[in-house]
Amino acid sequence: MNPMLERCPVCRSELVVTRLHCPNCQTTIEGNFYPASNPFAALTPEQVQFLLTFIRCEGRFTRMEEELDLSYPTLRNRLNEVIRALGLEPGREEIPPRPGSEERLRILDELAQGLITPEEARRRLLGKREETP
Numbered sequence: 332m333n334p335m336l337e338r339c340p341v342c343r344s345e346l347v348v349t350r351l352h353c354p355n356c357q358t359t360i361e362g363n364f365y366p367a368s369n370p371f372a373a374l375t376p377e378q379v380q381f382l383l384t385f386i387r388c389e390g391r392f393t394r395m396e397e398e399l400d401l402s403y404p405t406l407r408n409r410l411n412e413v414i415r416a417l418g419l420e421p422g423r424e425e426i427p428p429r430p431g432s433e434e435r436l437r438i439l440d441e442l443a444q445g446l447i448t449p450e451e452a453r454r455r456l457l458g459k460r461e462e463t464p
Contacts, residue, residue, distance in 0.1 A: 337372045370417055378413045385410065429458040 336346055348364040371379065388394035392406050399406070411421040430438065435456060442452040 337369065373418075374413065374416050378409075378416055381409050382413060430456065 335348070338344065339346055345365070349361060351360045351364065352358070371382075374382070384395060384398060388398060392403055395401070395406050396403060401409075414421045438447070438452050438455050441447045442449065447455075
């Protein structure tokens with residue numbers, strides 16, 4: 332059985348199902364039925380296959396490199412294409428801003444005075460926000 336089309340292959344408009352049929356009991360129902368929204372319907376068969384491989388490899392690009400015989404940059408680009416096809420924007424890893432020289436000296440002074448722990452000083456020097464419990 333073929334997968335149900337959700338978009339017209341000619342004009343890309345949303346299709347309406349007008350007939351449902353049960354091959355077991357031969358019941359046929361006619362009307363206007365709209366398919367449930369499927370965010371993956373916009374993906375090409377190749378993109379769906381890529382996603383299945385991604386899931387099977389538990390998101391580990393090293394395993395995907397071996398299985399698909401593709402480089403990391405190629406895999407990353409293909410994943411970004413899938414993300415965009417889903418209407419999302421690939422995230423960019425945000426690097427927290429590091430404190431300026433005056434702030435660094437203040438942190439080191441607080442560490443020297445025993446006001447903060449070495450772990451806290453390291454966290455603040457790296458520009459990381461406070462961890463919430």
